[in-house]
Amino acid sequence: MRDEIIINKKALIGEDGYRTFSLRIKEETVNRLEDLSQETNRSRNELITIFIEYGLDHYKINTK
16 A cells, blocks of 8 residues: 545636725825724735725715
């Protein structure tokens, strides 16, 4: 009997349901995110995702 190493295939980048893109924001906003990140033990990425998802679920378009 041969011993075998089983290697599972890894998902290719972009196939995990996430996409990466650049974001340009004010230094003051970065500092606020850093402070909140330290206070909550969450990454900036997690916080930005939370805020974006909240905004997408709670926006209203002004038609006036």
